[in-house]
Amino acid sequence: DGGITQSPKYLFRKEGQNVTLSCEQNLNHDAMYWYRQDPGQGLRLIYYSQIVNDFQKGDIAEGYSVSREKKESFPLTVTSAQKNPTAFYLCASSITETQYFGPGTRLLVL
Amino acid sequence: GENVEQHPSTLSVQEGDSAVIKCTYSDSASNYFPWYKQELGKGPQLIIDIRSNVGEKKDQRIAVTLNKTAKHFSLHITETQPEDSAVYFCAPRMGNYGQNFVFGPGTRLSVLP
Numbered sequence: 001d002g003g004i005t006q007s008p009k010y011l012f013r014k015e016g017q018n019v020t021l022s023c024e025q026n027l028n029h030d031a032m033y034w035y036r037q038d039p040g041q042g043l044r045l046i047y048y049s050q051i052v053n054d055f056q057k058g059d060i061a062e063g064y065s066v067s068r069e070k071k072e073s074f075p076l077t078v079t080s081a082q083k084n085p086t087a088f089y090l091c092a093s094s095i096t097e098t099q100y101f102g103p104g105t106r107l108l109v110l
Numbered sequence: 111g112e113n114v115e116q117h118p119s120t121l122s123v124q125e126g127d128s129a130v131i132k133c134t135y136s137d138s139a140s141n142y143f144p145w146y147k148q149e150l151g152k153g154p155q156l157i158i159d160i161r162s163n164v165g166e167k168k169d170q171r172i173a174v175t176l177n178k179t180a181k182h183f184s185l186h187i188t189e190t191q192p193e194d195s196a197v198y199f200c201a202p203r204m205g206n207y208g209q210n211f212v213f214g215p216g217t218r219l220s221v222l223p
Contacts, residue, residue, distance in 0.1 A: 012124075031209055033209070035213075041215060041216070042114075042199055042213040042214055042215045042216050043154070043199070043201075043213040044213075045211075048209060050209065064126050088155070090153050092153070094209065097142050097144070097156075097159070097203065097209075098144070098159070099156070099201075099211070100152030100156075101154050101155065102153050103151075103153055104151070104152065104153050104154055
């Protein structure tokens with residue numbers, strides 16, 4: 001059953017804490033992306049990676065970090081430097097122009 | 111940065127009626143124009159796309175039209191059904207290659223039974 005998975009579905013962050021969101025795909029796609037979605041708004045690009053061991057900042061990369069050590073995995077860390085992390089985080093992958101999205105992780109701040 | 115707008119921001123139609131959502135963009139080099147549907151609590155899903163060498167594309171009840179001169183493209187849904195209720199995003203590619211897509215702010219479509 002091919003697809004893109006994200007975990008956890010809900011994540012709670014305490015003040016000053018780093019948290020990591022998981023994104024895995026078994027579609028054999030080269031490119032992967034992280035987007036942030038705030039209520040009632042569109043998607044904004046945080047980071048993207050076109051190949052293993054390479055990634056580029058998107059429009060809102062400050063306060064976030066990523067790694068791409070394996071083709072199928074692209075974890076996103078929300079650091080303590082991100083002062084307003086509450087949002088819905090979406091991971092996507094693509095092999096052509098079409099992006100395939102995961103189910104999302106909702107991050108809440110305690 | 112690149113500017114992408116959608117109109118209207120919300121749209122309510124009666125079941126069976128048609129719905130049209132318009133997306134305007136600023137990059138004249140754009141050559142790929144997709145529409146995504148997002149249901150509540152889920153990730154977006156591609157429903158139709160069009161490239162700049164084509165003016166219209168249709169897939170059953172869904173169609174997309176492109177006016178590259180005026181820099182806008184539109185999503186048309188005919189014979190709307192309650193399951194069409196969702197948020198729709200356009201995401202034109204900025205430039206004519208690569209993976210730099212800019213999502214519009216979204217249009218919330220409600221189909222009333």
